[in-house]
Amino acid sequence: MELNGIENHEHASTSLKALLLVFALVLVGVLGYLVWQQNTAPEEVDNSTQSTASVLTYTNTTHGYTMKLNSTWTGYKTSTWSDPDQPTIKNVEFFVPCAASDNCTSDGTTRTIAGYTTVMVVGAYPTKIWNAFQNDEGPTPTRLAANDTYVFGYSHAQAFPVSWETKAVNLKIDTVAATFKLTN
Numbered sequence: 001m002e003l004n005g006i007e008n009h010e011h012a013s014t015s016l017k018a019l020l021l022v023f024a025l026v027l028v029g030v031l032g033y034l035v036w037q038q039n040t041a042p043e044e045v046d047n048s049t050q051s052t053a054s055v056l057t058y059t060n061t062t063h064g065y066t067m068k069l070n071s072t073w074t075g076y077k078t079s080t081w082s083d084p085d086q087p088t089i090k091n092v093e094f095f096v097p098c099a100a101s102d103n104c105t106s107d108g109t110t111r112t113i114a115g116y117t118t119v120m121v122v123g124a125y126p127t128k129i130w131n132a133f134q135n136d137e138g139p140t141p142t143r144l145a146a147n148d149t150y151v152f153g154y155s156h157a158q159a160f161p162v163s164w165e166t167k168a169v170n171l172k173i174d175t176v177a178a179t180f181k182l183t184n
Contacts, residue, residue: 063124064184072170090124124150144180
């Protein structure tokens with residue numbers, strides 16, 4: 001009779017180990033998914049915006065720069081992200097509000113904000129990567145400024161909704177980019 005008790009105990013121990021293994025695998029999978037979501041989801045940032053007579057000031061304290069935005073940018077949001085293939089490039093994507101009737105979309109990636117459309121991206125590029133980009137074929141960001149660590153560049157959206165003809169002109173993205181100023 002003792003042998004039956006030992007066999008049942010060994011069977012219970014094997015079942016418990018299998019159950020714990022399945023639980024551990026599920027836990028690792030869930031944690032992995034949450035980490036992936038955290039790294040790929042847009043991070044909405046407090047824009048530290050100051051408004052004075054229809055001029056907004058965007059301040060990026062992480063990389064130490066400011067830009068002046070006109071009143072067409074009112075209600076804008078930003079998303080900070082890095083491309084998984086180039087994680088040392090730190091991007092700030094600017095979105096402005098858009099009506100549903102405008103059929104607005106962002107760039108088709110996970111970096112979308114409902115009711116907003118992408119208008120420009122400012123990137124902080126390590127100098128070596130910036131220099132390598134200059135030798136690549138295809139579009140490259142426009143240089144804004146540089147410090148000891150980064151070269152800053154921007155690019156604007158490739159297309160705006162048709163109904164945005166006037167608004168896109170009023171955003172004056174190149175004029176906004178010209179106000180880029182390093183603060184440290």
